[in-house]
Amino acid sequence: MISLTHTPHSHSPNFQALVFDAFGTTLNWRHTMLTALESRAATHAHAAQLQRVNWRSFLQDWREAYKAGTREYSRVVVPLEDFVDVDTIHRRALDxxxxxxxxxxxxxxxxxxxxxxxxxSLSAWPDASHGLDLLHRKYKLATLSGAHSAQLVDMSRHADLRWDLVVGADMTGTYKPNRTAYLNTLNWLGVQPHEAAMVAAHANDCRAARSLGMRTVYVERTLEEDEPESITAGEFDLFIDGKTDIDNTVPTHRQTGFIELAERLSV
Amino acid sequence: MISLTHTPHSHSPNFQALVFDAFGTTLNWRHTMLTALESRAATHAHAAQLQRVNWRSFLQDWREAYKAGTREYSRVVVPLEDFVDVDTIHRRALDxxxxxxxxxxxxxxxxxxxxxxxxxSLSAWPDASHGLDLLHRKYKLATLSGAHSAQLVDMSRHADLRWDLVVGADMTGTYKPNRTAYLNTLNWLGVQPHEAAMVAAHANDCRAARSLGMRTVYVERTLEEDEPESITAGEFDLFIDGKTDIDNTVPTHRQTGFIELAERLSV
Structure with a gap:
């Protein structure tokens, strides 16, 4: 495993930016959305009928529709007026x-x-806000997300996430893993691929970033990896299991991903 | 003058975003750059020859070259790979x-x-960082600048400016006053023109924003207005003279623009 910190043998003396996936890596969409679906159902006039729904399964299907939709629209880069955003994908899926x-x-x-x-208005993972504040001291921080920028602004204000640069999929005109999404983000940040690391809880995101010359940080998040059996820690520059208590003064709920990342990067 | 705060007669109950010009309005480029030019000259091996240069005049010419360059490239919207950024404009002008x-x-x-x-690495006006933090409590904050986004990231980290969304001219593919620059920014923020105000120390910027349906906040900054004789406070939704001491606990240096704006917006 290559160290991301400066050492005499480091290949990345100019490593200076971290680019974050949002849904799942920074935001805990599963908890927020399950709560929202269940509480909406419980207080509805037709609560009895809604009670029979398996909302965990419903939410997983909703998430799969998001993945399928963004995959479809990742094949091309389109102008802003033709861009199909995640609100639209999510809403259509509900029908x-x-x-x-x-x-x-x-x-x-x-x-x-x-x-x-x-x-x-998703909740962030409990370590995200504080972890980003720590990392901000040393690194340029950007999003690179399937969410559109207005959604990222709302989510970041709601969860108190501080970024240097918010890049929504609408700004790049496409979705990950289209290379334009990564390369435009790096261009706008003013860094070369080898000067930036992709931070994600999904191996496919890290792998796409690596194929463009970016470094990779894999942060394990509960239930986020589609194919956990295919993951080996050694394939990433940094692997954060995120479940170690490293600071009793911060409420961790056993999730410490971004704070542990800051420790590993000597912030 | 129309009030921007909520009143029974307000036409803007959904006013929710502030979009800021950078050079001159948020950043005090004149002070930083004059200091840089003079100190570089004073310590140079050819200091004697450089001493004869009128650096105020030199800097003003540099600024005019920026204005001419961005005006030229504002006529069209181009893809990222064809965009001519301000570093390039500034550097060419030096020749x-x-x-x-x-x-x-x-x-x-x-x-x-x-x-x-x-x-x-420009300094901000002394009220900018604190003023933006105040305004952030209530409003979505974005840049809309001639600077490219990498430059805005650097400037904002240097001057501790917190934005919800950084939009550089390279992201919109053109320069103000091209309407695409304004409209893309509003789209990415998720607001309609009437839900946002342009904050600028330049009447032409406010006037372009107003022509698209945006509200306008004019913040007076020393030497920034090209045609001060053409300005009347009444043509803007809010006019901030920015030279009133409103809070003795904040170091104002007689510049209080964004803090006064927060007061006027009842933050």
């Missing part, structure tokens, strides 16, 4: 999901809009 | 300026690069 889960007659279109809007 | 000021044989190309790099 199918309510049929699949047999609740098509329950939620009104306005209520489905409201459910979709919850993706703008 | 002419050293001839005009009869010092073409003094500075090496590397030294001219170094002089240009000073535009990345």
């Amino acid at each position: 199918d999901l309510v049929v699949k889960y047999d609740i098509a007659d329950v939620y009104s279109p306005v209520e489905l809009d409201e459910l979709t809007a919850n993706w703008h | 002419d300026l050293v001839v005009k000021y009869d010092i073409a044989d003094v500075y090496s190309p590397v030294e001219l690069d170094e002089l240009t790099a000073n535009w990345h």
Whole structure:
């Protein structure tokens, strides 16, 4: 494993930027959205009918629809006016999901809009805000996310996340793993690929970044990896298991990913 | 003058974002750059020859070259790979300026690069960092600047300026007053023009924003207005003279623009 810190043998004396995935790596979408789906159902006039829905399964399907949608739109780079954002992908998916889960007659279109809007106020992982503040002391910090920039602004204000540069998929006109998404972000940050690391809880994101010459930081997050059996810590420049208590003064809830990253980078 | 705060007669109940000009409005480029030019000259091997240069005049000419360059490139919107950024405009201008000021044989190309790099570490006006932190409590804050985003990241880290969204001219592919620069920024922020105000020390910037339906905040800054005789406070939604001491606990140096703006917006 190559060290990201400066050592006599380091190959990255100019390493200076960290680029973060949002959904899953920085934001704990699963907890926020499951809570939102369940509480909306529990207080609904048709609560009895909604009680029969497996909301964990419903949410996983919603997430899969996001992945399929962003994958589809990652094939091309389009101008802003043609860009299909995540709110649209999420909202369209609901029209199918309510049929699949047999609740098509329950939620009104306005209520489905409201459910979709919850993706703008996700909770961060408990270490994220403090970890980013630490990392900000030494590194330029940017997002590189499937979310569009307005959503990232809302999420970051909600969860108190400080970035030097917010890059939404709408700004690059495409989605990861399209190379334009990565390369435009690095260009806008003013760094070369080898001067930046991709921080993600998904191996495919790190692998796409590595293929362009970026360094990689893998941060394990509960349930985020689609193919955990394919992961070996050694394939990333840094591997953060994120479940070690390193600072009792910070509420960790057993999640310390970005704080541990700051420690590993000697911030 | 229309009030920007919520009143029974307000036409802007959803006003929610402030978009800031950088050079001159947020950053005090004149002070930083004059200091850099003079100190570089004073310590140079050819200090005697450089001493004859009127650096105030030199700097004003440099600034005019920036204005002419950005005006030229504002006529079209181009892809990122074709974008001509401010570092390039500033550097090219020096090749002419050293001839005009009869010092073409003094500075090496590397030294001219170094002089240009000073535009990345400008001081902010003394009220800017604290004022933005106050305004951030209530409003989404973005840049909309002739600077490219990497330069804005450097300047903002140097001067401790916290934004929700940094938009450089390279991201929009053009320069103000091209309407794409304003409209893309608002789109990325997730707001309509009437939900945002342009904050600038230059009437032409405010006027371009107003023509697109944005609200306007004019912040007076020393020497920034090209045509001060053409300005009337009443043409802007808010006019901040910025020279009133409103808080003795904050070092104002008689400049209080963004802090006064926060007061006027009841933050």
